[in-house]
Amino acid sequence: MFIKVLGSAAGGGFPQWNCNCANCSGLRSGTLQAKARTQSSIIVSDNGTDWVLCNASPDISQQIARTPALNKKGVLRGTAIGSIILTDSQIDHVTGLLSLREGCPHQVWCTPEVHADLTSGFPIFTMLTHWNGGLQHRPVEPLAPFSVDICPSLSFTAIPIQSNAPPYSPFRDRPLPGHNVALFIENRASGQSLLYAPGLGEPDAVISPWLHKADCLLIDGTVWQDDELLAAGVGRNTGRAMGHLALAESKGLIALLASRPAKRKILIHINNTNPILDERSPQRQLLTREGIEVSEDGMEIHLQGASQ
Ligand code: MLT
Ligand code: MN
Numbered sequence: 001m002f003i004k005v006l007g008s009a010a011g012g013g014f015p016q017w018n019c020n021c022a023n024c025s026g027l028r029s030g031t032l033q034a035k036a037r038t039q040s041s042i043i044v045s046d047n048g049t050d051w052v053l054c055n056a057s058p059d060i061s062q063q064i065a066r067t068p069a070l071n072k073k074g075v076l077r078g079t080a081i082g083s084i085i086l087t088d089s090q091i092d093h094v095t096g097l098l099s100l101r102e103g104c105p106h107q108v109w110c111t112p113e114v115h116a117d118l119t120s121g122f123p124i125f126t127m128l129t130h131w132n133g134g135l136q137h138r139p140v141e142p143l144a145p146f147s148v149d150i151c152p153s154l155s156f157t158a159i160p161i162q163s164n165a166p167p168y169s170p171f172r173d174r175p176l177p178g179h180n181v182a183l184f185i186e187n188r189a190s191g192q193s194l195l196y197a198p199g200l201g202e203p204d205a206v207i208s209p210w211l212h213k214a215d216c217l218l219i220d221g222t223v224w225q226d227d228e229l230l231a232a233g234v235g236r237n238t239g240r241a242m243g244h245l246a247l248a249e250s251k252g253l254i255a256l257l258a259s260r261p262a263k264r265k266i267l268i269h270i271n272n273t274n275p276i277l278d279e280r281s282p283q284r285q286l287l288t289r290e291g292i293e294v295s296e297d298g299m300e301i302h303l304q305g306a307s308q
């Protein structure tokens, strides 16, 4: 299975356009050893030619421009993105659909709850019906494996996870199970698997076995501490309120990952306030000692089975 990180930052990106927190200003002035990051999205493939886009960020045009594999050769107009899967209806995961309008129709796989948000509070599905067939909804049923035409070796399973619905959703602070899912992606040919969960608020008994089963975890690294936005003076929301489990709590993500057998544990959806973005920070060094990687834009992950 081929995986490429198109964007590794949380909403706002890094540096965020209107932010002068220590990280954002340090990156701009060159005093911080860190890499700029766009908003969270990945592509996966079973052959390295045809790709499934998992989440469409507001930075999709820039991400496609620097990913030659997504440029379809031999056609006047086309794309190597053959299917799109959404894990939630957050602005940073769906706004990119607007920038893909010239390529409609697109197959968009998402749960009924996400589809409801995207036909009401943020009616992208409704708007894009005016562009050549628009977005064709493929309903995702939690825990029922599905496959997409262009990557037939990949099996996708949506696992409901505890997080939050977007600020614009009528279900903010009272999400239904379908508002947030993790994607368990398994290559049937090689047996290798990825768990992609850019928004994980609270691990529970539903997600736990999947966290254990996956060979590679690409998981929510939004904040180091729960009150990080408050401490940086940039916001009042806690990680928990936004549906993101802090890394460094006693029952936080680092502790959760410690007992998991995955060969690779990689953080994604990293907020610009997070000290792990500073490659020289003690927090980043602690992650390295724990065997936890921090994804960056353009990162490629190739999962190969024993026989391959
Ligand atoms: C989140 O991941 O919590 C959201 O992207 C936050 C936001 O939309 O501002
Ligand atoms: Mn987000």
Ligand code: ZN
Pocket: 015, 016, 019, 020, 021, 022, 023, 024, 025, 272, 273
């Ligand atoms: Zn900032």
